[in-house]
Amino acid sequence: MKHLLSDNPAEVLSFVDKHKAIDYVLRNRALLHRLGWLEQFLIPVFTSHNIDIDSTDPYPKLEQLFPLCNRSALMDAGDSAPVGYQDPDQEFTLHRGVYATNSKIEHGYSWTSSVEVAQWFADWDDQTGIIISGRFSLGDVLFYKHREEEFVIDVKVFDEGRIEFRESGS
Secondary structure, X not given: OOXXXXXXXXXXXXXXXHHHHHHHHHHOHHHXXXXXXXXXXXXXXXXXXXXXXXXXXXXXXXXXXXXXXXXHHHHHHOOOOOOOOOOOOOEEEEEEEEEOOOOOOOOOOEEEOOHHHHHHHHOHHHOOEEEEEEEEEXXXXXXXXXXXXXXXXOHHHOOOOOEEEEEOOO
């Protein structure tokens, strides 16, 4: 691992082209996993919005990486879920704003507790999108980040009847 100088993901990833960071983590996943650092490295790559979605589809890469993570370590590496979202037995509603051309609209990782944030994403770049709402529990969450009130959901949980579609602004 050429750039592994410390266990600080920001320091190590500063040596990596920001659009190739997910590839870097994927290439080094065995070593990061063995060192117990995979979760610490994956979260900043995912949340930095540096995944180069224009040239490659990140979903297959994320679908390889997330299952390797220790779920408790992944939750611990994220931010603490807000009050009202910490009871493992309680269901809560989350939202996702997307534009209609998004092929993974209902199966995306990023969801928010804020309708306003979902609305922003639905209307991003002058698109007329939709807001998707779904019912989830803490067991469905891979990790939480305060920025954008983002809940990263395990995409394996999606099944019929959990997701509702509505036009943006409705």
